[in-house]
Each structure stands twice: as C-alpha cells, then as structure tokens.
Amino acid sequence: MKKKPLGPDLLARVADRFKVLAEPARLTVLNALREGPLHVSALMDKTGLNQANLSKHLQLLHAHGYVARRRQGVFIHYQLADNSVFALCDIMCGQLERKLKVESSQLKLKKAS
Amino acid sequence: MKKKPLGPDLLARVADRFKVLAEPARLTVLNALREGPLHVSALMDKTGLNQANLSKHLQLLHAHGYVARRRQGVFIHYQLADNSVFALCDIMCGQLERKLKVESSQLKLKKAS
DNA sequence: GTGATAAATTACCAGGTAGTCATATAGGAA
DNA sequence: TTCCTATATGACTACCTGGTAATTTATCAC
Secondary structure (H helix, E strand, C coil): CCCCCCCHHHHHHHHHHHHHHCCHHHHHHHHHCCCCCEEHHHHHHHHCCCHHHHHHHHHHHHHCCCEEEEEECCEEEEEECCCHHHHHHHHHHHHHHHHHHHHHHHHHHHHHC | CCCCCCCHHHHHHHHHHHHHHCCHHHHHHHHHCCCCCEEHHHHHHHHCCCHHHHHHHHHHHHHCCCEEEEEECCEEEEEECCCHHHHHHHHHHHHHHHHHHHHHHHHHHHHHC
C-alpha cells in the first residue's frame, strides 16, 4: 500500500497514458464506442475519420489497453476495455466548467470597470 | 442538465486539457506542489528543471487553470488551483496496474507454453 | 539613479506525431 | 485458384512542442 505512488518513471507512464487521450480524434473514437462495440467501417461512418487514420488511432488505443479487439469474419469489432475513461473525462469537464465560470465572472468585472 | 456533454468542440477542449497533463515534466511540477506553495527557484531545485523550461511549463499550467500564482516581493509563489489532478492520476495509476497485471499473466502463459 | 536577483519572454533547433496516400495482408465467396 | 472487401502498415509531409540559450522585465536594496 504505497501512499505516494508518484516516482519519476511512474510519472512518465502516467504522462504516456494521458497523451493517448490528448487527441480529439481518439476521444471521438472512444465516445463512439460508448454504446457498444463497432467494427472499423462503422466507426469510420460515425467518426468521419478515414480508414488509415482511424486504424492508426485504434492501434494506439489498443496498445495502451483502452479498447479490446475481436474478430468476426472479415470484420474486426472494437469495444471499450475500460470505462474509467469516462470518469477521467467527467473530471476534466468539471474542471472546464469551473474554469469557464471563473473566466465569465472575470469578464463581467472587466465590463463593469 | 446535459446527459451527454460530449460534443465535438467539447472533445477538443478536453483533449487540450489532457495534453497539458501528458508531459512528465509538468506532472513532476504538479507533484512537487502537492505539499504546498513554492516559488520558482524552489521548484527548480525540487524538480531539476532549469529556469526557462520550468517557467514555460508554469505558464501553461497557469493558463489552463491547474495552478494559481501569487506575488510576494521578488518571488512568485505557485500553488495547486485544484487537486482534482490527483484524482485523474489515481485513475490512471489504477488502469496501469490492471494493464501490468494482464501483461504479466500473459507472460506467464507464454512461458508455460 | 545603479546593481543584484527572480521570473518571463524570445528565438531557435530537434524530435515526435497526426494526416494522407499507396500498398500489403487477410478472410470469405465463387 | 481468383476476385473482392476489410483492415493494417509503410512512407512521406507538415505541424506542433519541449528543451536551451540569450535577453528582457520586474522588484528590492543601496
């Protein structure tokens, strides 16, 4: 039971995992998979990404364990391996809301001056 | 009360925020600030980053609302604006642990074959 | 005012990576 | 086998960003 699990190499690993999520295209993919597994072609339709680009993002998401793969005939279905991603996004959205609130109140103050 | 707050532009904002955390140097800075405010020179000592580099990371962290600034004479003290960062890191660490566990068990299977 | 120190900023370079196009691989049907 | 479709991969380019050095700004002491 480590209380402070934040050694230098662990920080690098954590940063790597954040990096995977630091891309709108990949978040779009994960979001598209929220409601269930989809094969690549369906993901192309749903995300608007082209085949090569989408495939590369999927490889990265898979390599980092964000999605799982399963073959079904010619199609390959991808699904979320872990829905903790959305816990992360929820926290981020919460931070965003607070930040936007602060900014808008600062804007009001500036207007009033 | 939006149930699905994940529009395309929101995804871009969330990705931007993840990007700020997707850097070992910045995570190191945030980690160094866990126990309280520090001025830049103290942060240099604690993190090993040089002045210019550290300053750039601090500007970014501040611009995104991760840290707050306060001047005290010649020194400028930085502190965490929000400790939800560590909630994010905890989730990441949890994912990492699960992933490492899976990998090690796969390794065992490979050895056994 | 000058000098000293803290922090920010600018200009630059180097490495990484998202996007795209073309090609390769793989599975199913005929 | 050959053809077709689904997905992956390689090469390439363009952009972005982290690190560094030099400079600038700001505050305090004198």
